[in-house]
Amino acid sequence: MSLLASLSIAGSGMSAESERLSAIASNIANANSQVGGNGQEYRAREVVFQAASVYGDDGDGASVGTDGVKVAGIVESDAPTHSVYDPTSTFADANGYVQMPNVNPVDEMVNMISAQQDYQANLEAFNVVKTLALRTLTI
Amino acid sequence: MAAAIDTGLEFYRQVLALRAYRQEILSADIANASTPGFKAVDLDFAEALNSAVSRRPGSDAPASPKRIWLVDDSRQMGSGAVGGAADVASQSIKYQTGSEVTLDGNSVDLDHEKVTAAENAVQYEAATTFASQMVRMMMIAITGSASQQSSGG
Numbered sequence: 059m060s061l062l063a064s065l066s067i068a069g070s071g072m073s074a075e076s077e078r079l080s081a082i083a084s085n086i087a088n089a090n091s092q093v094g095g096n097g098q099e100y101r102a103r104e105v106v107f108q109a110a111s112v113y114g115d116d117g118d119g120a121s122v123g124t125d126g127v128k129v130a131g132i133v134e135s136d137a138p139t140h141s142v143y144d145p146t147s148t149f150a151d152a153n154g155y156v157q158m159p160n161v162n163p164v165d166e167m168v169n170m171i172s173a174q175q176d177y178q179a180n181l182e183a184f185n186v187v188k189t190l191a192l193r194t195l196t197i
Numbered sequence: 198m199a200a201a202i203d204t205g206l207e208f209y210r211q212v213l214a215l216r217a218y219r220q221e222i223l224s225a226d227i228a229n230a231s232t233p234g235f236k237a238v239d240l241d242f243a244e245a246l247n248s249a250v251s252r253r254p255g256s257d258a259p260a261s262p263k264r265i266w267l268v269d270d271s272r273q274m275g276s277g278a279v280g281g282a283a284d285v286a287s288q289s290i291k292y293q294t295g296s297e298v299t300l301d302g303n304s305v306d307l308d309h310e311k312v313t314a315a316e317n318a319v320q321y322e323a324a325t326t327f328a329s330q331m332v333r334m335m336m337i338a339i340t341g342s343a344s345q346q347s348s349g350g
Contacts, residue, residue, distance in 0.1 A: 196325070
């Protein structure tokens with residue numbers, strides 16, 4: 059069932075890329091947040107991809123060379139945050155400084171373009187395979 | 198003479214299975230375009246088709262797929278599901294060379310993958326066209342005229 063497997067592979071690519079886009083959107087949205095969800099300063103997040111069989115962890119039934127992709131994990135950037143003097147803020151420390159996120163908007167925009175292109179490529183692959191599958195029905 | 202009626206179709210069955218397999222490999226390359234350390238692969242179609250056709254039933258190697266699978270057969274869900282073609286073809290999978298490798302070890306060239314996938318799709322469609330022409334020819338031979346063929350093709 060190679061053709062239908064191709065649909066799953068392209069689908070895995072699309073869901074992984076949209077998870078990457080979510081992380082980017084979250085980073086951009088929080089570029090000026092003084093505190094993250096865990097009470098600490100917000101740190102830029104990036105998803106890490108890993109090749110993985112679309113048939114599950116044991117890969118039963120997969121043919122050679124046909125791995126899909128999955129999100130292996132999310133890492134937080136360890137780039138330094140920068141301190142901003144804002145004594146009126148609720149989150150200011152004893153000296154009146156708050157830690158602003160280490161989100162780099164340029165990095166995020168570049169990453170977003172890359173993710174968008176990858177998503178489109180997967181979508182194209184999906185559509186091509188769909189056409190082929192339908193074409194096969196007309197033999 | 199029983200074999201004669203599907204001799205041509207058997208060939209296109211192999212071609213379609215291999216083309217579909219190659220499409221699957223290219224989809225996998227595209228899906229992993231951003232995976233660190235992923236190396237792009239491709240199917241050497243000519244070689245795969247050669248070894249698929251040369252392993253015909255009747256030769257020493259029993260290449261023909263089992264028509265009936267036992268439920269406890271471990272190969273039931275294996276790559277034999279495409280008729281054994283992918284079994285043989287997996288030996289014709291090769292790493293793509295010549296593309297640039299990024300800093301994170303990924304060698305997928307997205308443009309190249311897209312072009313190859315499109316070309317492979319056209320070849321697949323061509324094979325389906327040839328296959329249906331084969332069926333039409335067979336129907337003409339059976340019915341003795343092409344006029345009743347409009348519904349079959």
